[in-house]
Amino acid sequence: MSDMRATDRPTVQMVGHNPVLLWGMDTAERTHRIAAAAKLPFGEAPANAPRLLVDAGHAFDPAWLRTLAARPNHVLTVAGKPVIAHVTDSAAAAAAADIAAGRIPAGLTVMAHEQGGAMVNDELRKRELPFATPLTPATVAGVERASYVGAYKGVTDALTKYLWPEWALFLTRRCAAAGITPNMVSTFGAILCIITTILFAYGHYWPALAIGLFFMVLDTVDGKLARCTITSSKWGHLLDHGVDLIHPPFWYVAWGLGLYAWGLELSPPVFTTVMAVIIGGYVAQRLIEGAFIALFGMHIHVWRKIDSDFRLITARRNPNFVILAGFLAVGRPDLSIVAVAWWTAISLVVHLSQMAQAAVFKLRGQPIRSWLDA
Missing domain, CATH: 1.20.120.1760 (CDP-alcohol phosphotransferase transmembrane (TM) domain)
Incomplete structure (x- = not known):
């Protein structure tokens, strides 16, 4: 993110609420920490400002937030459901409503997790597809394992x-x-x-x-x-x-x-x-x-x-x-x-x-x- 100007950085904004805890955190707290580590603002964005809309019903590897931050007008999906959407125009409210309803916002290029290619993580010296998955009480153990392996x-x-x-x-x-x-x-x-x-x-x-x-x-x-x-x-x-x-x-x-x-x-x-x-x-x-x-x-x-x-x-x-x-x-x-x-x-x-x-x-x-x- 060092090559992204501060004015170009989208604000990370949660859509919905999920009480399920992952590593002792709900998805809002975890996403807030990921955003801070990536030097991205978190919370409500000014009108018409670019934002990363994050569905609270999913958990994902931090690499995905950095990836979507650099890809305006793209949306990451899992099983056809939106996970992170980079919205740059005034349609953010409508996009948030779509995400809350499990619909892919119109006008965005879809990045399907199932079709995603592996990424190279230089820090951890490996090549793999970062995880992104629904977070429910039944999936916590599996998601924590995926996070740990990641x-x-x-x-x-x-x-x-x-x-x-x-x-x-x-x-x-x-x-x-x-x-x-x-x-x-x-x-x-x-x-x-x-x-x-x-x-x-x-x-x-x-x-x-x-x-x-x-x-x-x-x-x-x-x-x-x-x-x-x-x-x-x-x-x-x-x-x-x-x-x-x-x-x-x-x-x-x-x-x-x-x-x-x-x-x-x-x-x-x-x-x-x-x-x-x-x-x-x-x-x-x-x-x-x-x-x-x-x-x-x-x-x-x-x-x-x-x-x-x-x-x-x-x-x-x-x-x-x-x-x-x-x-x-x-x-x-x-x-x-x-x-x-x-x-x-x-x-x-x-x-x-x-x-x-x-x-x-x-x-x-x-x-x-x-x-x-x-």
């Missing part, structure tokens, strides 16, 4: 993608029902992260892994809760991603120190080498990811399908967590941290190869496009 990253690690989506959905629902905010979840998670680090340092690996696993699930919950309840904030983003970025090296150092409690400590030269590889490789990979975005305008993990597949297992916290737990299960936590160092080095080589290949493509004049745009 807020989930498409390209991420294997644990986040396959192991705990259902765990995180359960916790996200409970937090929303209890009025727990995303920042509360992030703060509690940060405390668990610190406890995990301390336990690692004393060699209490299994309790630390259990608490660390809970923290990792909460690390998914806070973001999903923010997106589902439309409560994202700059501070929340900084807290969540700041903790994510900073804590992994502390976990690895603490794990290495905890080996003394097992009588399996690494020699000083080996310890120094292992930590240099892990921490140096971690920093280098994050720098490569940033450089790839700066040079090619996309995340390194969404360039080709193989790059997205490698993101499932690349040497980041969650895949490394599996390595740590795997060797610990056979009583060799010392090999755990050495294996993480090896996997970090291998992943760094892969990242460097991806960067080099993209550079060659660009030098040859070949376009660098995400496979999600195909």
